[in-house]
Structures are given as C-alpha cells and as structure tokens.
Amino acid sequence: MLFMIPLNTRPFSMRENFFQDVYEVVRLIPEGRVSTYGAIAKYLGSAKSARMVGWAMNASHHIDDVPAHRVVNRMGILSGAAHFDPQHPMHTLLEKENIRLEGDKIANFKTLFWDPNEELL
DNA sequence: GGTTTGACGACCC
DNA sequence: AGGGTCGCCAAAC
Numbered sequence: 001m002l003f004m005i006p007l008n009t010r011p012f013s014m015r016e017n018f019f020q021d022v023y024e025v026v027r028l029i030p031e032g033r034v035s036t037y038g039a040i041a042k043y044l045g046s047a048k049s050a051r052m053v054g055w056a057m058n059a060s061h062h063i064d065d066v067p068a069h070r071v072v073n074r075m076g077i078l079s080g081a082a083h084f085d086p087q088h089p090m091h092t093l094l095e096k097e098n099i100r101l102e103g104d105k106i107a108n109f110k111t112l113f114w115d116p117n118e119e120l121l
Numbered sequence: 122g123g124t125t126t127g128a129c130g131a132c133c134c
Numbered sequence: 135a136g137g138g139t140c141g142c143c144a145a146a147c
Contacts, residue, residue: 050129132140
C-alpha cells in the first residue's frame with residue numbers, strides 16, 4: 001500500500017524513480033475525473049517541473065494500468081492526444097467515461113478537475 | 122559533457 | 135482569445 005504514504009514525504013529509500021511516482025498518482029485519478037501535468041508536478045515537489053510529468057506520460061505507453069488520458073494541461077486541453085494509439089484515441093477514452101468535450105477541451109473542466117494536492121493527504 | 126528537446130505553466134502583452 | 139518569452143530538468147544525442 002505504497003500510496004498510503006504521501007509521495008513527497010517518503011524517505012528517499014522508499015522512492016522509486018520519478019516516472020513511477022508520476023504513474024502512481026495518475027493511477028489514483030478517479031474514473032470520470034481529470035488532473036493536470038502541473039498539479040501532479042506540484043504534488044511530487046516543486047523541484048520537478050510539469051514538463052517532466054509530460055515526459056513521464058510520454059514513456060507510459062506500454063503500461064496498461066496508467067490512465068494517461070485523464071491528464072490534460074492547465075486549460076483542460078487534451079494536449080497529449082497526438083501521442084495516443086490511433087485505435088484508442090484520447091478523446092474516445094474520455095468520452096467513454098462520460099466526460100464531455102468541446103473540440104480538444106474538457107467541457108466542464110473546473111468541476112472535473114481532480115487535484116492531488118487537495119484530494120490526497 | 123554541452124546542447125537540444127518537450128503530452129507544461131506563469132506571465133506579459 | 136491568442137501569441138511570445140522564459141524557467142523548468144531528465145533523456146537522448
């Protein structure tokens with residue numbers, strides 16, 4: 001139950017690499033909700049930038065239990081859509097969770113936003 | 122081992 | 135709303 005201990009308070013010996021920390025947070029995003037690169041970066045400690053979260057997501061393709069489609073940019077825009085498997089587009093995965101879209105944007109982003117800095121201990 | 126590269130974000134027009 | 139700049143930092147080269 002690694003997730004019971006806030007990532008940013010774990011002793012160094014318990015920390016995996018940064019990518020694993022990112023994936024663990026992303027796995028906690030509830031179905032039908034979305035989070036952002038910046039919020040996750042902040043939760044993991046401001047030393048790590050939002051760009052690094054994007055980098056981690058880019059490397060998560062082969063990992064099946066990481067709901068990468070639930071991570072969008074701070075405007076609620078699906079900035080990573082181009083990197084998804086064409087057979088399972090980001091838009092489709094989100095709509096499957098009853099998330100409404102307006103083009104490349106989450107329709108009611110503010111209410112669907114899941115912030116680990118508030119939701120997690 | 123210096124440079125380039127981003128699925129970013131804050132800030133400024 | 136939309137564009138440009140700058141800070142960010144691990145990987146890839």
